[in-house]
Structure formats: structure tokens, C-alpha cells
Amino acid sequence: MSVKIRKKGGKWYVFVHYQGRRKAKCVGTRAAAEQVKRTLEAKLALGDLSFLNTEKPATFADYATGWEKQYVDIKPSTASRYKGLLSLHILPFFGSKPINDITRDDVKRFFSELALKQVQPKSKKPEKIDPERKTLAANSLQNALICLRVIFQSAVEDGVIMQNPASKVGRFLPKETEKFEAVFLSRDELERFLASVRALSPKYGPLFLTFARTGLRLGEALALRWGDIQFGQDAADPNRYLWVRRNYTAGRFVTPKSGKSRRVDMSQQLRAALLELRDERLLEGMLKGESPISEDLVFPSPTGEPLDPANLHKRVLLPAIQHAGLRRFRIHDLRHTFASLLIQDGASLAYVKEQLGHSTIAVTVDLYGHLVPSANIAFVDRLDAQTSPQQNTTQAQPKERSEEMEYSEVSENYGGPGQSRTADQRFRNCWARASPQLDQLLTSWIALPQLG
Numbered sequence: 001m002s003v004k005i006r007k008k009g010g011k012w013y014v015f016v017h018y019q020g021r022r023k024a025k026c027v028g029t030r031a032a033a034e035q036v037k038r039t040l041e042a043k044l045a046l047g048d049l050s051f052l053n054t055e056k057p058a059t060f061a062d063y064a065t066g067w068e069k070q071y072v073d074i075k076p077s078t079a080s081r082y083k084g085l086l087s088l089h090i091l092p093f094f095g096s097k098p099i100n101d102i103t104r105d106d107v108k109r110f111f112s113e114l115a116l117k118q119v120q121p122k123s124k125k126p127e128k129i130d131p132e133r134k135t136l137a138a139n140s141l142q143n144a145l146i147c148l149r150v151i152f153q154s155a156v157e158d159g160v161i162m163q164n165p166a167s168k169v170g171r172f173l174p175k176e177t178e179k180f181e182a183v184f185l186s187r188d189e190l191e192r193f194l195a196s197v198r199a200l201s202p203k204y205g206p207l208f209l210t211f212a213r214t215g216l217r218l219g220e221a222l223a224l225r226w227g228d229i230q231f232g233q234d235a236a237d238p239n240r241y242l243w244v245r246r247n248y249t250a251g252r253f254v255t256p257k258s259g260k261s262r263r264v265d266m267s268q269q270l271r272a273a274l275l276e277l278r279d280e281r282l283l284e285g286m287l288k289g290e291s292p293i294s295e296d297l298v299f300p301s302p303t304g305e306p307l308d309p310a311n312l313h314k315r316v317l318l319p320a321i322q323h324a325g326l327r328r329f330r331i332h333d334l335r336h337t338f339a340s341l342l343i344q345d346g347a348s349l350a351y352v353k354e355q356l357g358h359s360t361i362a363v364t365v366d367l368y369g370h371l372v373p374s375a376n377i378a379f380v381d382r383l384d385a386q387t388s389p390q391q392n393t394t395q396a397q398p399k400e401r402s403e404e405m406e407y408s409e410v411s412e413n414y415g416g417p418g419q420s421r422t423a424d425q426r427f428r429n430c431w432a433r434a435s436p437q438l439d440q441l442l443t444s445w446i447a448l449p450q451l452g
Helices: 030-045 060-070 076-094 104-116 138-157 187-200 202-214 218-222 268-288 309-324 332-344 349-356 361-371 377-395 403-414 425-433 436-450
Strands: 002-008 011-018 021-028 241-244 247-249 252-254 262-265
Touching (some): 011 030, 021 030, 060 076, 076 104, 104 138, 187 309, 202 268, 202 309, 202 332, 262 349
Antiparallel strands (some): 002 011, 011 021
16 A cells, blocks of 8 residues: 655645555645545545545556647657657557556567568559568667657656556567668768859858758757857957757757757858858848847748758759769768768867767767777787787797706606696697607606506
8 A cells, every 4th residue: 555645747646556556636735735645544544445446547548648748848859759659559559458557568569569560651652662561670669669668657757557567678679680870971072062052052052061061960050040150250260169059840949959059160161151141141131121130040941930951952952962973862961971071180089079969979989980090000019019028038048958957847847646737838848849768768757656
């Protein structure tokens, strides 16, 4: 039996656990929660369980719907992904089950079936439909597990269930056979691509130069405002950077992916391009009689709103790639290119991590560690130089040794009656150097105890 009170979201709740049955109720203030707790404890002591039977147990669908509306404190893109996973896979399996009856075995059975579930790619053109239906990728299964685990953990915190049945289930899921490797352009390919952008879509030249020289994510660049740019006194002033404070995704401005703002150094070439663009915007604003542009987007659409990523990809990126004669790549691959060129120029992984805004340096190492120059082979060569004096010392032995000395060494290391005959390297070396007469003498000596 357990009756507990807990504060959540500024309100106090009473949680009751009795023989596997659970109930939670919001009661407002702490004083009211304490009073309800004492009343319920008295009822349980007298065997009065009527308050536990006032309503049917909540199903998983009931709780998931409420969680989605009230407890989802995540970014729009993540919320959209969770919503799709719930409707397509999770609710059809768990929706009608009471949430407090779902076990770990149920979760494992769900993923066993989901791993074999066949899906058909969506296509409006029949000729593009793959006749062979394929199963879900390992990453899709992992995303479904994350969604399920988050919902169950929220239910644990609300006192609806005692433990998370989706905890530590990940080891039962299949893993991707191929590890993701970042795609990046060479320095020559990047310059050819940027030249193509300037030739075909000149007004987008500063935007794609920003991608190439800062490694900003697409949403971070689209959310950049003029007040976020520190130009410095002149081109020689090292105090020039972009202040990345927000991200634009799913039609909303949110925090950057890491949840933290960061400073990204600005190259002299990018500084010159953005200064020229700023002067144009200032002139336009003055002619229109508008206020300062510090809160205006650096790369807006014609209506002043953030650019549409799909249009940017279709109308600017792909034509420039084709014009430059390059293989297809994503805008995000310019971020990988930025990191790879930094490392090739000798930048430390710690610096690259700060510029990209990774949560930990382990992420940076996993993505770009293989790009670090392999000149460190000189360190193992130094080991040879350090050990060679010792080797010379051990090898400095007299060239001529007497037969008596060699016999003494053999008998000491060979072992006699009652001793362990270990395979000593010194014994083998000395035995190989012994004369035939010494061999006969040693054989006779070993046979002596048998004569008596």
C-alpha cells in the first residue's frame, strides 16, 4: 500500500498504489493533498477500496493522447515524428490495452513484429512503386523505441505505472549494418559549387557561402538576424562572429539543436559578403523609411518570412550542382565539408566541436575523427629510438666464452632430479652452442641416479 503526494506543474497530486492498482488525482494545494492522503490511508486501512473503482483503468491510447497535448515539451520536428510513429505503429498495437497492464514482454513482442512489418513507399506514380515491399529500417525501430520509452517514463513520473517496461530494450533491436559516414566536398569542388550558385542565383550566394564558411545547420542560417552578427572594427579584427541563438524548423523558431547558443567565427571572405548585403538592406530600409534592420532576417523570402527549405533545395541547390558537374549532395553536407576542411587545415577537434555546436566532443570524434591527419606515426618511430640503447646494452657480451662457463649455465637452467624442467630460453640458447663432448657428459650425468 502506498499513498504519496507530489508537486507537478505548480499543482499537487495524490498517487495511490494498492496491490497493482494505481490512481492519481490533482487536488490543488499541498494542504489539500496532505488531507486527502490521510483520508485515503484511513480508508485503505479499513479495507474501503471504493475510491479505486470509480473509473475504468486508462488505456495506453488515453494516456498517450493526454501526454501529447499536455506533456510534450519538445521541438516541433520531434513532436511531428512522434505523432507519426504513434498513429502508424504504436497505437495500433498498444492503444486498447490498459497502460498499467503492459509488460516488458509485450514491448519485446511489439518490436519483434514491427521488425518484420512490411511497408510500401508512398508514390503517386505507379511505375515508381517498388513491387518488393520492404521492412522498416533499424533507425525507424530505434525512433519508435525512443517515443515509447518517453511516454512510459512520463507515466512513471505521473504515478500511473510503477516502472518503465520499455527501459533497456534497445539491445534486442537490430542495428544498421553500415555505419553512417559524413559526405563532404573537396576544396576545389566546393569553390566550383559556390561559383555556380553565384552565376545562377546571385542573391543566394551569401547564404551558401555562410553554409560553407560556418557549418551552420539549415534552420540556424534561416533564423539568423542582423543583430546576431559581430563584424568587428575591420577585416583584421579577430572579434568577428555569428551568434547562433535560434533554429527555424517546422514553421517555428526554436532553440538550436544542442539547446545552447554559440559563437561561430566568421572568415574575412564571409564578412565582406555579409557587409555588402547589409549595406544593400540598409539602403532599402532608408528608402522605405523603415526602422533599423537588427531584428530583420539576414536571408528572408520576398515576403520577409523565412525561406522555404524545399524551394531552396529544388530551385537553387540542385541547379548549381548540375551546373558545376558535381554529384548530388544535401545542404547539410556543406556543414560536413566545413568541418573536414577545418581539420585538414590543422584545426583541433575541440575547436571544430565548438564551431559546430555538438553536445559532446564524442559526436565530433565519431563523425570526423578519421579525417585527422595520420602524421602521428612519428610517435611510434620514436619508440624505436628510445629502446635501441637498451637493446645495444643487452647485446654487448664477450665474443669468446669458455666451455666451462657454458656448461655451468646449462646445468643451472636445465634442472636435475626432483626439479621442474622448464623450457628456459637461456637453456635452449646455451644447448645450441654446446660442443658434442659436453652433450655426452651431460647425458651421462643425468643417467647416473639409475645405475644405483
